[in-house]
Amino acid sequence: MKKIIASLLALTCITFTAHTQAKYKNYQDSITAEAVKLEVWTTVPAVIPGAFTNEAPSDAIVLYNGKDFSAFHGRDGKKIGWKIDPDGALTDVKGAGDLITNQSFGDCQLHVEFRTPAIVKGEGQSRGNSGVYLMGLYEIQVLDSYKNPTYSNGQAAAVYKQHIPLVNASREPGQWQAYDILFKAPVFKENGSLDKPATVTVLHNGVLVQNNVTIIGPTDWVRKPVYKKHEAKLPLFFQDHGDDGNPISYRNIWIRPL
Secondary structure: OHHHHHHHHHHHHHHHHHHHHHHHHHHHHHHHHHHHOOOOOOOOOEEOOOOOOOOOOOOOEEEEOOOOOOOEEEHHHOOOOOEEOOOOOEEOOOOOOOEEEOOOEOOEEEEEEEEOOOOOOOOHHHOOOEEEEEOOOEEEEEOOOOOOOOOHHHOOOOEOOOEOOOEEOOOOOOOEEEEEEEEEOOEEOOOOOEEEOOEEEEEEOOEEEEEEEEOOOOOOOOOOOOOOOOOOOEOOEEOOOOOOOOOOEEEEEEEEEO
């Protein structure tokens, strides 16, 4: 009898597990289907490679100078898992988690230099993927967009799933690139409603790619963004996307609060 009961319990567990896995797969499929609805493939920006200068102004706050992590912390108290390369580059390690600034910022001018892997792995969104999250909420996409088709509002320098860059200024994999970002934070009324939405201007390798566009809400890869009242200043972070093809490197990160 004990053997029969044990067999029945095992069969029940197997059935339950299979049922749970099927439900989870259906849920994931439905989420993916919703996310795909926000992708834009029909408008493809022209390719206009650019150049950049990288000297920090005298009044800038240097967030990364090639030496240490003193301006950052990990998410949820997690130890920083990124590494500093011999050349001073700050490089993501798979599963290291996001890199978050200790200081909080609102309106700002931000300079960020990044390098996608010279050895290309993956394609589309799985190739050199990271992101600069202004106030930890509003993403400027980092991606290897050199001869790498993907949905246009998800390519390099896009305001992710909101604004397609005016042109594709990406350089070849393994070359240093730069974003110069002018950001105006959203303003909220006392009752929590939105008074003024955030706006952003982005230069990619010295080329204007976002011209004072209005951010429609915090980045959301599945649903249309909706503003919710938050602090006037918040930390920014650099995304660990967690894929094998995404050991993104950063250097020379500085910011000027405005």
